[in-house]
Amino acid sequence: MEKKLQGIKKKVIECTKCELSATRNNAVPGKGNYKSDVIFVGEAPGKNEDMKGEPFIGVAGNKLSTALESAGISRNEVYITNIVKCRPPKNRVPTAIERNTCQDYLKKEIEIINPKIICVLGNTAFNSLLDGKEIIKFRGKVVRKNNQLYFLTIHPAATIYNQKLISVLKKDIKKLFKLIQKIKEGKKVKIDIEHMP
Numbered sequence: 001m002e003k004k005l006q007g008i009k010k011k012v013i014e015c016t017k018c019e020l021s022a023t024r025n026n027a028v029p030g031k032g033n034y035k036s037d038v039i040f041v042g043e044a045p046g047k048n049e050d051m052k053g054e055p056f057i058g059v060a061g062n063k064l065s066t067a068l069e070s071a072g073i074s075r076n077e078v079y080i081t082n083i084v085k086c087r088p089p090k091n092r093v094p095t096a097i098e099r100n101t102c103q104d105y106l107k108k109e110i111e112i113i114n115p116k117i118i119c120v121l122g123n124t125a126f127n128s129l130l131d132g133k134e135i136i137k138f139r140g141k142v143v144r145k146n147n148q149l150y151f152l153t154i155h156p157a158a159t160i161y162n163q164k165l166i167s168v169l170k171k172d173i174k175k176l177f178k179l180i181q182k183i184k185e186g187k188k189v190k191i192d193i194e195h196m197p
Contacts, residue, residue: 001034004112008105012085013053018101020086020094026053030081030109037116037180039109040064040080042155043124044094050087055080056156063156063166064121067173081109083128099128110148116183118148119176122155130195138193140172142179145195149183151176 012029015021028045031054040056048058056064065075084094084102110118118129126132130143135152143150153172159165182189 001112005030005034005109008108008112012105015085015105018086018098020084020088020098023089024086025050027085028053028055028082028087029085029105030079031055032075032079033077034079034113036077036079036113037184038078038119038151038176039113039115040078040119040121041106041125041129042080042082042121044082044084044091045087046091046157047087055082059160060155060157063159063169066166067156067169070170071174071177073173073177079109079113079115081106083125093124099124103128116149116180117142117176118150119173120150120152122158125155126152139168140175141192142189143193143195144191149189149191150195151179 009029012027015027021027028049042056045055046058046060049055068075068078083106084098085105088094088098120126120129120135123133123135126135130145130150132138135154138152139154141152143152154165154169156169159169179189
């Protein structure tokens with residue numbers, strides 16, 4: 001599994017499939033525990049991630065780490081990635097073409113890790129993975145699509161602009177790990193939304 005992920009990482013780093021490859025400093029493949037029960041999927045790398053080639057290491061990454069720690073989880077225990085692997089100029093929202101271009105990389109990451117649940121961070125990931133809009137209305141919910149479970153929450157960057165949302169993110173992350181524990185124990189998890197393919 002680890003070798004397969006390294007293969008994906010190499011392909012991401014060498015990727016020139018879209019125009020973002022011309023403006024990036026570094027492509028940013030997913031990173032973390034390949035045996036993780038959960039994959040966190042965000043939008044795209046920001047400035048810090050683009051400079052270092054690692055996901056979620058800027059301010060939003062610190063907010064995610066804080067939320068994980070409040071649930072008693074270390075970042076080393078999870079796998080973190082993005083819908084788009086290169087930073088869009090000026091941190092704009094990735095276009096549909098950019099998202100579709102990176103789609104295969106994410107599909108492979110999910111296939112290799114085979115998580116019990118995917119944590120969808122924010123609107124871009126919600127739209128890309130589940131055709132959803134306005135994640136704030138659905139946060140804290142569990143969606144099942146093609147037999148894969150998804151947990152919806154806000155993007156950690158939202159907590160930078162609205163400090164009140166950090167407690168929302170922490171609450172959601174705690175709920176997520178309680179759900180994961182239930183799944184591991186073979187208990188039934190309430191599905192809030194059945195996503196039709």
